[in-house]
Amino acid sequence: MGRPFSSFFPSLWVTFFFFFFTSFMCLFVSADDPNRLTPINRDLYHSSVDLMKEIEALVHRHSDKLTIETMKSKNKGYAAEIPVVTYRHGRNNIDDTSKFRILLSFGQHGRELITTEVALRILLILSEEHLLPHMDRASLNNTLAKLVIKVVPMENLNGRRLVEGGDLCERRNGRGVDLNRNWSVDWGKKEKDYDPYEENPGFAPFSEPETQIMRKLALRFDPHIWVNVHSGMEALFMPYDHKNITPDGEISQQMKLLLEELNILHCHSRCMIGSGGGSVGYLAHGTATDFMFDKARVPMAFTFEIYGDEAATSKDCFRMFNPTDPNTFDRVLGDWSAAFFTIFKMGPEYLDETEFRPKSNIDKLVSIDEYLEGYLIERSSRYGKKREVFDLGMQEMRTYFRLFLLSSVLLMFMFCSRISKNKFTRPLVSAISI
16 A cells, blocks of 8 residues: 655655755855856847947938948958948038047957947947936037047957857957057067967067058047057056056156046046056057057057956956946946046147147158058058068068168269259359450
8 A cells, every 4th residue: 555645745845945955056156156157248238230230320310420431451361340430520521630639449359348338338429319417518519529539439340259259258359369469569579478379469560450450540540649448457548558667758747647637537546547568567569559659649649448357267258358237337338438528528628739730741751661561561461472471572672762762862962962063163254244
């Protein structure tokens, strides 16, 4: 005869409690598991496709003040494109040289999604679809009327796609080069703590289509202020990245004063201030900001680090570089979009009037090495030459150009000497008739 039905209840309760307790402990442990990786919060963050669709729609709705172009480049079978959004207060006036020019770049490292969200927020405010709290719109419009602002919302689209595909720690571009090590200032130098995976500088300065595009954009636009926006910590950096000092002169003091004001107003005095190389604990070579300041002669060049979670493990990259909860997400967008509008207002005030007059052709000249570097890289990209040919071409072009300059100077000297000799050996003719 079977056991009474009631005798099963104790064992059922024990079994139920066991499974409930086990499930609870599994959830609790997984929440605190240091090896657990935080996924992208799709409720907070746009995909790269959706972000660009929203920006394009925004430009279409506000064509009176916003335009967009897509710049493209290709090198050795690797292609890249970068969208550039331009804000002008009144499209009828397209003379950029008479206005104060600002160039902002976001998303240079693929894993730093929060930076591209800040770019979108800035564009929404510029188009008046989002309002800054405590901001007088009339005063803001008066400020914006004097500016031309170019926003690169996603510099590293190919790297961003890798992150969205699951490689949450990827900072490099689509073929494994760190775009913030591919510029020409002190390019290729390696520190003792150099990480060849994270900091691959490429096979030459400007070897990557993305940096070729950004270099072309910067030299063509000739900005007064450049800001390269990153995440990983909270900091307001000025040059230099490749050495632990700041530039000399009055402009360096003005940059520091502006950063100190931003730190108080928008970073709530949490941000580190100073040179990137002297503040962050390591030197970085071949960075965009050092190029902008040293070679492109941008008067004020900055790198902003807008968020970092120090409690995140080194493998939990999404959490380390991006806020994961709605409150922090909204705070970062609010604080940093407001910081940029403070720059729009105060940047021209911190620069002397002479700093933002249209530059003469002499001021815009770059060294022959810089010119040939960019020229040969572009030719190499177009025709797929191998590196040996590129290096040889670089050396030959520089040699021939210098010989040409030297021979031209010598010929001019000989020509002038001959004219001078003929002038003074010619017989004198009296101006008075005899």
